[in-house]
Amino acid sequence: MSKDTLLGGSLWEAYSKKVQQRMDNPTHLGVITQEEADSRGLKLIVADYGAEACGDAVRLYWLIDSNDIIIDAKFKSFGCGTAIASSDMMVELCLGKKVQDAVKITNLDVEFALRDDPDSPAVPGQKMHCSVMAYDVIKKAAAMYLGKNPEDFEDEIIVCECARVSLGTIKEVIKLNDLKTVEEITNYTKAGAFCKSCIKPGGHEEREYYLVDILRDTRLEMEAESVRENAAKLSLGELGFADMTTVQKVKAIDKVIDENIRPMLIMDGGNMEIIDIKETNDSHIDVYIRYLGACNGCASGYSGTLFAIEAILQEKLAENIRVLPI
Template sequence: MAKNDLIGGALWDAYSNKVSERMDNPTHLGVLTQKDADAKNAKLIVADYGAESCGDAVRLYWLVDKDDKIIDAKFKSFGCGTAIASSDMMVELCLGKRVQDAVKITNLDVEYALRDDPNTPAVPGQKMHCSVMAYDVIKKAAGLYLGKNAEDFEEEIIVCECARVSLATIREVIKLNDLKTVEEITQYTKAGGFCKSCIRSGGHEKREYYLVDILAEVRTQMEQEALKTKVNRAANGQLSFQDMTIAQKVKAVDKTIDEHIRPMLMMDGGDMEILDIKDTSDDFIDVYIRYMGACDGCASAATGTLYAIEEVLKQHLADNIRVMPI
């Protein structure tokens, strides 16, 4: 199915090719029965999990051999395409693992495995919660096999019990999507969308982590990392023109003029100087100049020469530069 057949192109492009393929052609969709288990001398495990936050549900089938290895697995999903793709990948990650190792698979592992490249999320942030269901049904199956409660395997810190959203997921989604408000966190993960006790302290249930605090912490980390990157780039001479101070911008413009513009002007007995540089409210960087020598009063100073100067500065420094002769 083509990516634009069901959803608008821009939204659909937010899904990886692996996700779109598994939505339409899941590899591990199906059912395992006791007959299948008997044929392979294995134990049949059937686990169900339903996500009240979105109405999706999944049933997981495992065949586990005498060495606790998952030798076959299938799933049935009752939900959206993202839930199907996540469940399909979850089953694939389980296959061949011992139950004790499979239970360590997290929703972030499932999402990461669905990426086409390591740095691009596999699904829109709003659908991140779909992989949580796959994470929970694994624990349910492991609990049934090992005679434990699913909660006994909980290694992730769950912030929102209603939507089963972990601390790691919330932090990751904030960073990936540059979220700035709690409302955006809820939109992207469903955390805080139900009983709301995880949003801030003072709700009906006391919690260890609250969305407002997580957001503040992650935003602070992001700002510190951005500042560190900026400092490192500046130290290596890689600071972008937009991020420079006014003094640094003047120096950069002057250097570019010396190398690419001033020799041309001086050939005709002219010259120029920089008077000021200002960042404008409409996202332009205005460079104020004054013509000198033969350039002062020249007919082309407001046309051809001006355009040539502006084009050189755009090419070498930033494409939102405007040159303003005075």
């Protein structure tokens, strides 16, 4: 039975030709023995890594010289064809590099190297975990050679294993770009673009952090920080009218009215109060007022007095203020 029959023509086409070729004819598949290492005067490192999500496993062999350079490398893979192709490319990317540089190879480097062209993914999104497995076995081998823990090479919490995107990066991008949807996070970082398990609970692999929760919590942090900043600016008299909350705007308008308008109205036996403030779709701020005392029913309240109130508020606070008596 052909691969097209097993996978279905359209699904098979989701794999690059490079992946298909390395599935069937991996270049670096094999074993390196201690006897070979001794005969060549090189240090042998053998690292194993298994992916619990799919049951795949890979064994990586490195031969390293006295300058920490990976002179030769082989692999054995137990799993699907994508795991074989990813492991084969991973080994190729390691060859000739110092161990300290090889550990910088990411799963995205492996996937990108397997593409037929830069804009077309090498594998379906649900198979990105195979290149992650290749990345993790590199860390395991480097840790063994350098006498470290694999976690020493990971200084941040990884949320999206497929794209190797950290929690810190996601939160920073949300804040810097004022992102409001998970789709925007994916567009900016590629997190959630592949197997999608990190987007929300219920995917094929349980995660500690999900994009929906990170977005919600980060937006709450942003709002809380904005409130704190606005409160500090308000206390110093530095907060712009447009940045104020509705309550703060009412207080600011009342302050201007108390200082510039209300004394004039009281002299004529009248007064006024603010009923409501609304921001309109055409970027105006409508201030609804009610006249009191002698001002109530006065014709000037809808002409000269109204224009004076509006002009003072526009001058003192914002040019887009409109005053509407009710």
